[in-house]
Amino acid sequence: xxxxxxxxxxxxxxxxxxxxxxxxxxxxxxxIIRAIELTxxxxxxxxxxxxxxxxGSGKLGPRMxxxxxPHDLVLS
Amino acid sequence: MTLFFPDIxxxxxxxxxxxVHSRDAWTWLEALSPRARVILSRYTQLGxxxxxxxxxxxxEQVLTIRKAWIVYxxxxxxxxxxxxxxxxxxxxxxxxxxxxxxxKPASKWVGDCYLLAHARENNAVLVTCDRAxxxxxxxxxxxxxxxx
Numbered sequence: 001x002x003x004x005x006x007x008x009x010x011x012x013x014x015x016x017x018x019x020x021x022x023x024x025x026x027x028x029x030x031x032i033i034r035a036i037e038l039t040x041x042x043x044x045x046x047x048x049x050x051x052x053x054x055x056g057s058g059k060l061g062p063r064m065x066x067x068x069x070p071h072d073l074v075l076s
Numbered sequence: 077m078t079l080f081f082p083d084i085x086x087x088x089x090x091x092x093x094x095x096v097h098s099r100d101a102w103t104w105l106e107a108l109s110p111r112a113r114v115i116l117s118r119y120t121q122l123g124x125x126x127x128x129x130x131x132x133x134x135x136e137q138v139l140t141i142r143k144a145w146i147v148y149x150x151x152x153x154x155x156x157x158x159x160x161x162x163x164x165x166x167x168x169x170x171x172x173x174x175x176x177x178x179x180k181p182a183s184k185w186v187g188d189c190y191l192l193a194h195a196r197e198n199n200a201v202l203v204t205c206d207r208a209x210x211x212x213x214x215x216x217x218x219x220x221x222x223x224x
Binding site: 073 | 083084085088090091092093094095096097098102119122123126127128130131132133134135136137138139147150151153154155156157163164165169183184186187188191197198199204205206207208209
């Protein structure tokens with residue numbers, strides 16, 4: 001769920017954000033959220049996954065994808 | 077910090093040891109810098125869960141839904157991995173990604189363009205084994221790499 005909020009920021013900061021958003025093909029909103037998360041977000045602790053989680057030796061199915069994403073299976 | 081956005085097939089390769097690209101996918105993941113982050117979207121979450129539980133895909137290694145969720149949740153416990161929901165502006169970016177295909181009946185590209193749009197919305201690099209998708213990304217100014 002998103003919460004709408006309004007803040008006043010210096011014009012120079014806004015101009016800089018707009019330029020960066022245009023240059024990187026993203027939005028000002030995405031840049032602000034990313035910056036806030038990086039600065040104030042809780043650091044995530046946990047264990048690194050160190051290898052595949054499904055390690056069986058059984059034969060895979062005929063529709064196991066090789067290169068392309070099987071969108072037809074995802075959306076069917 | 078660099079964000080990477082693996083597509084569904086790369087998540088499958090990372091998750092299933094006998095996937096043809098599993099070794100390449102793991103070489104890529106292990107080579108990431110400590111500050112790099114890897115993101116999941118609702119679509120790649122859905123795709124991973126769907127494919128892990130699909131007999132035609134997983135064959136004798138097919139998972140139950142409960143076990144597929146365990147795999148997904150284990151990924152999310154990894155400090156490198158984060159879930160990124162769509163932003164409110166997503167439709168515009170999605171539409172822009174598909175604009176070059178406006179005159180074509182290109183159903184496969186709907187899913188692929190979703191992936192490109194999500195990568196762009198998050199300023200992330202798409203990770204895919206799909207050569208055609210890599211070429212499309214390069215031609216239209218999206219950042220994309222193959223795992224290796």
